[in-house]
Amino acid sequence: MIIVFKPNISRKEEAAVLKEIKRLGYRPHIMRGVARTVVGAIGDELTHQSLESLITQFPGAVESVMPVQKRFKLVSREAHPANSTITVNGNVIGGRKVQIMAGPCSVESEKQLLTTAKAVKAAGATILRGGAFKPRTSPYQFQGLGKRGLKLLAKARRETGLAVITELLSEDHAGLVAEYADILQIGARNAQNFQLLIAAARTGKPVLLKRGLSMRIEEWLLAGEYVLSNDNPNLMFCERGIRTFETYTRNTLDLSTIPIIKQESHCPVVVDPSQGCGRADLVRTMCNGAVAMGADALLIEVHPNPAEALSDGAQQLSLDSFRQLMSELRPFIAAAGRE
Amino acid sequence: MIIVFKPNISRKEEAAVLKEIKRLGYRPHIMRGVARTVVGAIGDELTHQSLESLITQFPGAVESVMPVQKRFKLVSREAHPANSTITVNGNVIGGRKVQIMAGPCSVESEKQLLTTAKAVKAAGATILRGGAFKPRTSPYQFQGLGKRGLKLLAKARRETGLAVITELLSEDHAGLVAEYADILQIGARNAQNFQLLIAAARTGKPVLLKRGLSMRIEEWLLAGEYVLSNDNPNLMFCERGIRTFETYTRNTLDLSTIPIIKQESHCPVVVDPSQGCGRADLVRTMCNGAVAMGADALLIEVHPNPAEALSDGAQQLSLDSFRQLMSELRPFIAAAGRE
């Protein structure tokens, strides 16, 4: 930790702060600069008390306290310099091939799901998405088919060979959902629901962790740390847009997270342009950008009839639009040196 | 719903949109304006499909779709014109008296908790706060004493007569926490963890719902609706700051929510300036403002020795500072016509 003193404090005040730093287990190291005196408090920040309360305790003497260590470990590139890959149903996420996860926002019926699954598979997708348990802003909105939805996903997997990703909403469902799904999705609203992250990790299934609505990248990495530190190495980060003041889009898709997560972490990066923009007409262009910037996979909402969708109709692509997107995406995948 | 057409669309396109509106259960009503044609789609928005996907379905014809109904019902003033009050251990929240909830961020030891409890009671607090289960950004931070913390809170209640508020983190703990607490707190990171809201509501205990880090007021009211619609009328909203770009404070405490929630809802409003600013030196002033603006209660972090706190030391008041705050607050409480 670095402690910056206010200018013109007395030696007595200084001594009191140094004594407190020692009491909290750090070794203080003073540097007298031109305009400020600074103390380096030497000790492992991950195992010692934070010194941030020195500001409160010595309001006349301490101006600021700055940590110097990164707080995440297992998700970091330092811990695992090579890219991690996750194999799901024979498909490698994080390898040379850009994987496409596609399907409806919610599982609504057998016909809706199977029609979509067959169409997205034909167009090149390898993983089927579909919500069985849906987190809805209002209790009066459609909450998903629950277990029946999971069974339909399993049926679609049997009939198409696609792997299945679906959202886990509740600790109590972890075992149930893991029984039917190949990847467990943790949604943006639960990105810091740490109990749920632990429950998901413990199923042993790969976990896709969406970024929270106003989550800093460091917090996202630390939330991922909850998965890896619970003995599950198969974690993907999924950018899905952050909340800003903009009203043209539902969220602001922050594509800079692709190179940043790649730099800080070894885990694969997935981009969800459907949630990210909330507008089907922008999905195609956002996918081109995501692939050009190095995304390992895309998560795309597709519905046979978006106007009748029981959730988020405005952001789901029709089957035709999805086919077109897949064909337009090809040159960008090639330009990125991927398959 | 209001549907705005793009300029210069053909009658054929118009007819197709109108047909779709009818198919989805609404009765369309056309208004031809000077620069735009607008359709009022008549039908209950809470029970019908959203029409927002019309933008996707008819990209050349539909410019925007706007809902006209409010989506919350039970939390609204319309549903319950008088102020709701919640009685906890004989203390009325939402009545004439401004209630003070105070105590440490985390329960750390019997001595720490009892010292604090006695001091805050002596200074005028009526409710004791203290975290037994702590949601922490990193898995390597102190996670709370768990059940032992709950038992210490119960002991402090017995010894001081203070009511107890503590955070509920996990659906699986709902029964356990409800056994020991008088009020269940739902934290900012779980504000849209709907399964947890339902579990909390079903315990029958009063629920204090913190605002999420980037939660719109409408979403907050709808999250509250999950509590009331699960047969628990005892809900408080607690403003604790939103995340912005500002770095001087940990969050930006949005005091305008006090009059807005009072206008839109009948439920009591609590303000948490400790989390709101993340800085003990601002708490006193923020409390003065909150009380002047009509807050029904304050939630304040107090610790016998903030520098040694196992969590959030920088924002906890010492016992002395808390006493001083309580005495300075008095004229503002009087000015607001409260006790």
Next chain:
Amino acid sequence: MIIVFKPNISRKEEAAVLKEIKRLGYRPHIMRGVARTVVGAIGDELTHQSLESLITQFPGAVESVMPVQKRFKLVSREAHPANSTITVNGNVIGGRKVQIMAGPCSVESEKQLLTTAKAVKAAGATILRGGAFKPRTSPYQFQGLGKRGLKLLAKARRETGLAVITELLSEDHAGLVAEYADILQIGARNAQNFQLLIAAARTGKPVLLKRGLSMRIEEWLLAGEYVLSNDNPNLMFCERGIRTFETYTRNTLDLSTIPIIKQESHCPVVVDPSQGCGRADLVRTMCNGAVAMGADALLIEVHPNPAEALSDGAQQLSLDSFRQLMSELRPFIAAAGRE
């Protein structure tokens, strides 16, 4: 400056960074911690080159670079420990008395302005606000009466004895506006229009600097530094809300800036709840809070007939509502120990 090295870098890389630090005029001071090596670069940050480009220059070696000095000087409490006061037309801003600045958003006509001026004076205001040059989001909106508006403001001053505050939009108008106004207002959209700040400072008139829409407090203080460093000591900071994702209010009024600016700076703090919320029905409550928290003055929009206002009708108070506000404010002013 503090430079944090990445873990496990070679002595050779370390030496290269140290050499560069010296070349840029700083004296490096190494601290070897448990998990990181940190360098204190000793030298005045205000006169030397920033070292932030070391991250770019040595991407494999340098993890982060942190400044330790505050960048503002003349506006800081350190430079001027006592509160500054500004006297305008005999009214002291920053003294014991809370000053009320009130009047229409735009000057629209003689009748509108004089009616308002007399009414706000009768209710206790001492300074008349009114826009003659208006910055409007669209070029098709009313842009203000210009010079004619200034003349009407001067007339209202003669007839009522109120001082006058009005916005300066253009460097080219600085002389003209200063001729008619007692205080020059710099609007939120121009808060980092540094040429305008310099031009305003050079008129010698007191300057009220609104906070920009997404301005950090440090940037605001530095923008104020442009005024003081151009030989004008009469600066006020005016909080008027920041832009967030919330849609219930036009902006989020950040009242925590009152104690923070008071702590960091000696300049008076003004609060504008009209712009801050964009809703007349919230103005009264926001004023109560602002005064309780130590605001030196309030800036309130008042119009004889808000519905006919040529700009921002939704946020202007009627004359009656303003009178009521002034009377309700009294106990809070007293509670704050002000007049």
Next chain:
Amino acid sequence: MIIVFKPNISRKEEAAVLKEIKRLGYRPHIMRGVARTVVGAIGDELTHQSLESLITQFPGAVESVMPVQKRFKLVSREAHPANSTITVNGNVIGGRKVQIMAGPCSVESEKQLLTTAKAVKAAGATILRGGAFKPRTSPYQFQGLGKRGLKLLAKARRETGLAVITELLSEDHAGLVAEYADILQIGARNAQNFQLLIAAARTGKPVLLKRGLSMRIEEWLLAGEYVLSNDNPNLMFCERGIRTFETYTRNTLDLSTIPIIKQESHCPVVVDPSQGCGRADLVRTMCNGAVAMGADALLIEVHPNPAEALSDGAQQLSLDSFRQLMSELRPFIAAAGRE
């Protein structure tokens, strides 16, 4: 405008609102829905008074007021369905070729500028950027070489044949800067400095308008409208990131603006990844994404020795990195069907 009534208002209140709507020049049209009564106020919103003050005027009766018209005209696709192109020194911006604007953040010396100009030209850039007048957060930072900087830019143009883009900071410099520059840049902090926009437009030179730090897309388009409505058709929009809570990057580059501006407007779209991220190591990847998503030009900061840069060293590329970027960009330009 659409006016939504509160539920259960009396016919008398309704009549009063309708009368006021008529008085303000609109023709009201009532629709009685299931849960709400809605009024369409028919009349041109661009020439009539806004009705938003009805909420203030009739707080018991009016719940919300929503505009239905877009407020921008000349910048809109409706006004000019084909893409606009701007020809600068023989280079077409907005055509098939992706134009590269590159050069130092600030012009610092003849050697620095000419070295950079020759290098970026050799690598394929067609337009030279370089700040002569610099807007700096602090008055103590380097403010640019001013007129001498402009002369150096002109010299670089003569020697290399590159066109020149440089920032205009002050209305008073409009004539001077226009004499030396081929494109006038309006910076983010001046994006709603409407007097400056007008002054820039009137020089007749092409204008590049950066997005403000927290500017909504609609406001950006309206700021552009100030240029076109002052008889200057040569406008480019330049995305440079918005301010969010994220701290890994200086700003959050919002690449979704590329397809959105293309959809709403006919003007070319430029992307500035240097300001957008504030980190040289992310520029290359952001450029790949921007080009894949349809950007017409890129604005990139390049410096022969970033560590010695007098401004923003952390975000400037070295000459080598720039060359590498240009070569890596090629396949993405081809994939986008551009040159």
